[in-house]
Amino acid sequence: MSVARTSLLAGALLGLLLATPASAVRFEVSGTAGAELRLFTGAPLLPGQDAEPQPSLSFQPELRWSSENRRHRFTVVPFFRWDGRDPERTHADLREAWWRWSGKRGSLLIGWNKVFWGVTESRHLIDVINQDDALEDVDREDKLGQPMIELSTDHRWGNLSLYLLPGHRRLAFPGRSGRLRLPVPIVGRDVHESSAGSEHVDAAVRWSHYLGEVDLGVSWFHGHSREPRLLPAPGGLTPRYDLIHQLGIDLQLTKGAWLWKLETLVREGHGRTFTATVAGFERSFYQAVGRGGDIGLLVELLHDDRDATAPPTAFQRDVFVGTRLAFNDTQDTSILLGVIQDLEGSGRTVFVEGERRFGQHGKLELEGRFFGGLAADDPAAVFAADDFVTLRWSLFW
Amino acid sequence: MPSLPRLVTPLVLTSLLLTASSTVAETPEEKGHALAARSDRSDRGFTDSVVELEMILRNARGRESRRQLTVTTLEVADESLGDKSLIVFQSPADIEGTALLSHAKITEPDDQWLFLPALKRVKRISSVNKSGPFVGSEFAFEDFTALELEKYDYKWLREEKCGELTCDVVERYPRYEHSGYTRQLSWIDQTAFQVRKVEFHDRKDSLLKTLTLSDYRDYDGAWRSHRLSMVNHLTGKSTDLVYSDYRFKTGLGDADFVKTVLTRLR
Numbered sequence: 001m002s003v004a005r006t007s008l009l010a011g012a013l014l015g016l017l018l019a020t021p022a023s024a025v026r027f028e029v030s031g032t033a034g035a036e037l038r039l040f041t042g043a044p045l046l047p048g049q050d051a052e053p054q055p056s057l058s059f060q061p062e063l064r065w066s067s068e069n070r071r072h073r074f075t076v077v078p079f080f081r082w083d084g085r086d087p088e089r090t091h092a093d094l095r096e097a098w099w100r101w102s103g104k105r106g107s108l109l110i111g112w113n114k115v116f117w118g119v120t121e122s123r124h125l126i127d128v129i130n131q132d133d134a135l136e137d138v139d140r141e142d143k144l145g146q147p148m149i150e151l152s153t154d155h156r157w158g159n160l161s162l163y164l165l166p167g168h169r170r171l172a173f174p175g176r177s178g179r180l181r182l183p184v185p186i187v188g189r190d191v192h193e194s195s196a197g198s199e200h201v202d203a204a205v206r207w208s209h210y211l212g213e214v215d216l217g218v219s220w221f222h223g224h225s226r227e228p229r230l231l232p233a234p235g236g237l238t239p240r241y242d243l244i245h246q247l248g249i250d251l252q253l254t255k256g257a258w259l260w261k262l263e264t265l266v267r268e269g270h271g272r273t274f275t276a277t278v279a280g281f282e283r284s285f286y287q288a289v290g291r292g293g294d295i296g297l298l299v300e301l302l303h304d305d306r307d308a309t310a311p312p313t314a315f316q317r318d319v320f321v322g323t324r325l326a327f328n329d330t331q332d333t334s335i336l337l338g339v340i341q342d343l344e345g346s347g348r349t350v351f352v353e354g355e356r357r358f359g360q361h362g363k364l365e366l367e368g369r370f371f372g373g374l375a376a377d378d379p380a381a382v383f384a385a386d387d388f389v390t391l392r393w394s395l396f397w
Numbered sequence: 398m399p400s401l402p403r404l405v406t407p408l409v410l411t412s413l414l415l416t417a418s419s420t421v422a423e424t425p426e427e428k429g430h431a432l433a434a435r436s437d438r439s440d441r442g443f444t445d446s447v448v449e450l451e452m453i454l455r456n457a458r459g460r461e462s463r464r465q466l467t468v469t470t471l472e473v474a475d476e477s478l479g480d481k482s483l484i485v486f487q488s489p490a491d492i493e494g495t496a497l498l499s500h501a502k503i504t505e506p507d508d509q510w511l512f513l514p515a516l517k518r519v520k521r522i523s524s525v526n527k528s529g530p531f532v533g534s535e536f537a538f539e540d541f542t543a544l545e546l547e548k549y550d551y552k553w554l555r556e557e558k559c560g561e562l563t564c565d566v567v568e569r570y571p572r573y574e575h576s577g578y579t580r581q582l583s584w585i586d587q588t589a590f591q592v593r594k595v596e597f598h599d600r601k602d603s604l605l606k607t608l609t610l611s612d613y614r615d616y617d618g619a620w621r622s623h624r625l626s627m628v629n630h631l632t633g634k635s636t637d638l639v640y641s642d643y644r645f646k647t648g649l650g651d652a653d654f655v656k657t658v659l660t661r662l663r
Contacts, residue, residue, distance in 0.1 A: 286526040396490030
């Protein structure tokens with residue numbers, strides 16, 4: 001996104017805020033600060049990688065203004081990460097900076113924001129609006145802010161949301177000293193298929209509705225793919241972003257303690273058109289542990305029939321099995337344990353995530369990710385030596 | 398009371414109310430239902446409400462933790478349908494902005510969606526966990542959601558003193574599935590017709606919890622308790638719900654309780 005356009009948008013947002021009488025504005029500050037230590041269980045495989053534990057700090061203040069009647073809101077959420085080992089992982093991002101007007105049956109939002117689509121847990125297949133913040137984690141749940149104009153309207157037949165997305169966010173890669181990186185360096189300038197480059201305006205539409213036990217969404221996206229293909233270049237690989245069309249469907253059936261979930265897409269534009277699906281269930285066993293603790297069982301099948309003409313995926317034919325323990329105590333203690341097993345090869349990823357609140361402002365999180373049985377041609381094989389455990393202390397205010 | 402066909406219920410109730418004071422022979426079930434109906438209706442007619450809620454959770458050693466929530470409710474006048482509600486957490490800080498939208502049903506499971514602000518994700522959740530603890534408190538989901546008249550069958554037991562007041566003791570039996578209770582004993586006063594105390598008997602029919610409701614205030618005919626204290630006799634833990642800053646008839650409608658509203662709360 002060009003500096004000129006960015007400043008124009010920011011100026012417009014500020015103007016809107018200042019146009020609101022000061023007496024009628026509510027202002028709130030909150031935020032999160034985190035200290036984490038990432039410990040790798042094995043020695044690094046790649047040259048230049050640091051073998052030491054990886055300490056880092058993060059800071060995410062949230063500034064929120066709203067007009068007296070809450071019709072107008074203005075929010076700014078910057079994010080900062082300092083990393084002790086990998087200078088490339090030290091980064092900042094504007095997660096959110098938007099103005100929104102909300103009416104009785106809809107809203108208009110202009111600025112940087114995050115939008116989530118989908119229902120499944122192991123892979124967020126149809127969720128396409130925001131680029132991954134791949135420096136933060138490999139779980140693809142951290143997202144970069146996306147400049148957008150979003151018009152969302154509620155009707156008797158559901159919600160219709162229209163998006164104009166000016167400016168493509170590039171995927172960032174860890175540096176030479178970082179772990180969880182590709183063996184080959186990323187070189188050269190990103191290539192975008194559109195002659196407008198990263199300035200190309202992407203567009204998306206989503207309809208969603210609920211009726212009884214069914215929640216359904218249908219989405220369409222046209223623009224530069226969030227996933228680059230990595231093309232050989234002198235001294236490494238260069239990311240290329242193809243223009244794609246993507247049609248996505250997300251469906252959930254909520255039947256008692258069972259949640260049946262489906263996400264499916266068809267994507268055209270990389271090379272051969274392909275389809276991908278995640279389908280499965282989440283079954284809860286309430287008050288099954290201790291006093292009031294719940295156990296959830298999650299099973300999802302993953303399928304993706306893309307070939308080598310598309311960006312690589314680790315989820316061609318896989319099964320995810322997981323269990324979630326929620327203790328329902330005053331500290332909201334929970335543990336998620338899961339494994340994603342490749343059904344065609346022997347590769348698997350085992351992960352564990354645990355968290356517990358301490359006092360009114362603290363939270364301790366433990367995350368572990370272990371890669372096993374990976375064949376050399378598995379896209380996840382590059383992480384084979386990078387099993388890790390992250391310990392994170394966060395302060396919320 | 399044997400389950401009444403839903404559609405004729407209002408008619409039956411009206412006739413019950415008309416005959417409540419007469420000497421026509423009334424079964425304890427009919428009397429219990431009529432008393433509960435009168436009490437329930439004295440809470441209604443508010444159209445919509447917004448209230449700040451502080452939950453004070455105490456463990457057996459008296460150690461406290463607190464949560465602040467804003468609760469918005471839309472009254473659905475038809476007693477065969479449930480109310481709609483939106484609960485937004487203000488604290489603890491790590492769950493600030495988390496929101497729960499419920500479309501209550503009478504005997505069917507409610508429709509519920511949870512908004513997780515970190516991911517900006519709206520997740521439809523199962524609502525069959527009626528008897529599970531609500532955010533680690535001594536209130537179960539079924540204690541916390543709006544008290545809908547037709548969710549229970551009733552039986553009048555006796556009349557007795559309750560503090561300064563005289564109360565009717567009415568036993569009620571959940572009609573919906575997945576309840577953690579066999580029965581509840583409620584004390585309804587004869588002056589303002591409000592529930593002053595409830596004893597909850599678990600599935601083994603032993604006394605599990607006692608709820609005391611106090612600090613009642615009358616908002617143009619809609620009565621609200623501002624302090625609900627739940628004591629768990631099994632664990633010695635307790636939870637107080639302290640309500641403040643009630644606002645009624647704020648102009649909310651169905652459109653303010655659709656799923657997408659969760660993404661526009663802040």
